[in-house]
Amino acid sequence: MNNIFKFSFGILSTLAFAWLAFVVGANLQYGDLSPESQILEDDGSRPPDAELFPKDMSGIAKQGAEEYLSLGCVTCHTQQVRLFTKKGPNGNRVIEAGIDIERGWGKRASMARDYVLQDHVMLGNTRVGPDLANFGMNENDQNWLHQHLFEPQSLVPDSICPPSPFLYEVSDQPKDGTISVLPPVGSSGDENKTRYIIPSIRANRIVAYLRALKQDYELPESPFVETDEKTIETNTTVIEGIPDWVNYPASPKALADISEQMSAGKEVYTKIGPGGGGCVTCHQPTGLGVPLAFPPLAASDWVKGDKDRLIKISLFGLMGEIEVNGVNYNGVMTAPGIPPGSLTDQQIADVLTFVRNSWGNSASAVSPAEVAEIRDSIKDRAPMQMWTAAELSSHSKQVQ
Amino acid sequence: MKETPEQVIDRSAKIVVSFFVASAGLWLLAAALLAYVAAAKLTDPFFLSSYEFFTYGKIKIAQANAFVYGWGGNSIFAVTLWIIARLSQVEIRGRILLLFSGVIWNMAISFGLLGILDGHMNSHEMLEMPTIVWPALFISYAIFAFLALVIHRSRKNPNTIAPQWFILASLIWFPALFLIAWNGLEINPARGTLPSVLSLWFGQSLIWLWLTPMALGAAYYIIPSIIGKAIDKYYLAIFGFWCIAALAPWSVVHHLEGGPVPMWIPAVGTVMSIAMIFPIAVASTNFHATAFRDIGKVWNNLPLRFVIFGTISYTLSSYIGVIFSLPDVAKLTQFSIINEFHFNQRVYGFFSMIIFGMVYHMLPKITGKEIGKSAKSFHFWTSAFGVLILLLAYLIGGLTHGVLAQQTSLDWSSSVITSVQPYFKITKYAFVILGLSQLVFVINVWKVIFPNPFAALFESDIEKKEKTA
């Protein structure tokens, strides 16, 4: 102890042991991990032509990682689905679904291999916000992400995530490419108005990064884990998991008057099978549709605009090319209901009121009488004959 | 009148130690301010939200860095130099070089923190400062460590005792850790989660191998020195020391429980954490058995009261740490704000309290001026109260957070975090109390170091002249 050199040697060698284990040892053990196919053959070899995972992120997503890092998001968000094990039937330990998976933060435990292609691995150590390892799998809608990044409180009322208005250009009027952001829930007075934001390149990078965060593939060492969730029945189903923010439209006061229609409409929207509209299969619980296949209902002029046109579509369906929010779609929509066109006036009024007042939409309610009127006016139309966009516009002119 | 050898040493330490204590005080205030802003942002997300400079993530990280490197670093410089010089019975030499290294250290941290706030952050725990300031940090610490070792080598009595072991170990471990982390993270970076393991190991080891031995060394020095009796069961101290040296660098990785790393890494960490109860028991026995031979002195002597608060806090926090490293408990609380509890318990309740005591003990000897008794007392009671409130809030809040997060039926924002929200509010008020107490501390210290503003100007002139000379 008295010779400083021997002393230093002693204390440095205790440090070196730990270093040998956690740095050198760990590096030897898994420093050479590389992407792998989802399932290996029984002899441990990789199937020929198998796709390898994880995939590299796009360039903009990698830039987004830098932004994510520089804003310090890692302070509150982890990016790891933890591995939980339990005693198996043979006394050996087996993987089980833990609370992270039950919370819907992933389908399986994160593995070292998932991170081998990332420049900045930000596992994090505190969850004030939810885990983001699979954020891109659950929240894939760009507008939602931008709205959340700009002001989380406009979507999640109790969120304590700080807003990032400095990433956006804000205006009072809608313009090309703007995204509308509702006022925070519970705000009043001057603050209580919709803002229109244009994302900066940095915001786009972050959103690209968040969407790229997903471990939606299996790995040989970590297959998807079964949870105790009930299996979805195929015949008549109400799709669960409509986010809460669906229920926070622009003005809570106006909503009170139509609350009955809203809840009935939500049921029609989500129910698949006789008595339901089944809208949710294509237009999604988020009202955002599926990119390039099914148009969004949220912020769509087709939904918020002309009521008559909307009712006509609900009665007979729509096909051919249409433009929604600047994007062209070419598909087929049968009239809602099983069989198609079987919804009653009341059901159509309810579901239209619901879609016109959800996901940030705010438009007047639709009454059963209005539906009956339109149904009467086009009663000569052949059954199941879907509208086209051109036909709809000429038809409404004729009526005028 | 002839000066005693101790007075000669104190005189040689005057400018250097005063400089480090004064700048440590400033960093303490900066950290307190940042801590308040961070806590306020958690309770009101709109607070300062339109300035990119002050996002919560940045403030939080800047606060930890200002606290550990700014306050911790500077006070370690001061206390190390003084205790080493006193125990070696040698004057402090290389004073200009020491001041120079101190200036570089403080400038590097200032640039580093500005870098963090400006968005040039690293993803490595406790090494978030931009890589560009790392060489400056390392060089300035190397100069300081070298000079401190030179003083130690020229000691009068060839025998070394417990405070020296701990302080020298802290002195040598920091640059070693820093080099390992630098090499593994920047010079030869590995892929995947390997850097995460390394940076977690560094960040936690920094507290266990740099701050902890420093504070333990100070306690081993100050307790017998004020009580006037040798350490009780002193023969255990060497066992305790080597246990910490051997176990602490292994134990810290238990934080990775369930993470995307080989399972043996957190498991080894857990085993070693449990083994840590022995060195903790040793230090606790040594300190408390000695101190409680003269309880009246513990109560009446303010520096000793600070130090005993710190050692009790060390014992408790370490045992609590052992409990929270058990796998079944870790799964519950791993990602909750209990982490804040551990950090603040260690750097606030333990390290800082001992350093406060140490500063109050050595500053009057160095400057020859007494610090006002009521001011000191006010500082003690506000710190003790503030730390207790803060830690209780983080502990109960962390448990709430962890337990509610297990209830998968509860919504994250509207149920889990909302339930933790009241504790965030409490911590905000605790940081106000602590900020106030630290302001008193800094005023106490600055009043002694710079008796009046003009003298302060005059003295800093002398320092400058010495530097240029």
Next chain:
Amino acid sequence: MTEKKKPADIPLYSDEDMVEVHADLNHEKHPPTIGFLHAPLVFVFLFGCLIFFCSVQLAETTNKFQLHPPAEKKNQLSPEELVAQKLKRKIDSGEKVFAQNCASCHQLNGEGIPNQFPPLAGSEWVTSDPGLITNIILKGLKGKIIVKGETWGSVPSQAMVAVNINDRQIANVTTYVRQAWGNSASEITEKQVASFRSQSSGQTDQWIGDQLKELFPSGIAD
């Protein structure tokens, strides 16, 4: 008695004393008293026990220091079970593909919509030659066809467009469709799909029903 005073009780007046007294304490050979001998022995014994127990736990819970977590042993499955497991994975994946790409017209129950979209359940177009269903997905289908005795596709709007998914997805979804809702036709492999894709590369427009019937005469009996 003063000589027997314990060193720990010697008053310290200065740092010099402190170093000396503690250094003496360090060098002193302690007399073998009860208090001295037992405490460290108990410590070392407890320490050893603790490390031992923890190490046993360690090896068990960490899968013997392997990189990968413990998995249920795969070789417990017989070859037949393995084949069945593979097929199940394929069908599960196909079900998802179907829900995303097909169900909006043909419905999740495969019954289609009367007068609009033909059923897949029990349809001879689905369950006969693999080439038939694969090619329809690859290129689409238009014009009149007869399914389960009913005529479909009399309105141009009811034509089916090609579905833009890769070979593996086609293999999965066709296998699913051929074995769901009471259908029980053979599995379609990715290789088969790839060969159909290359064979039909000349076809630019949607298929017409009769065209396909000629190509795969074994499939549909009129």
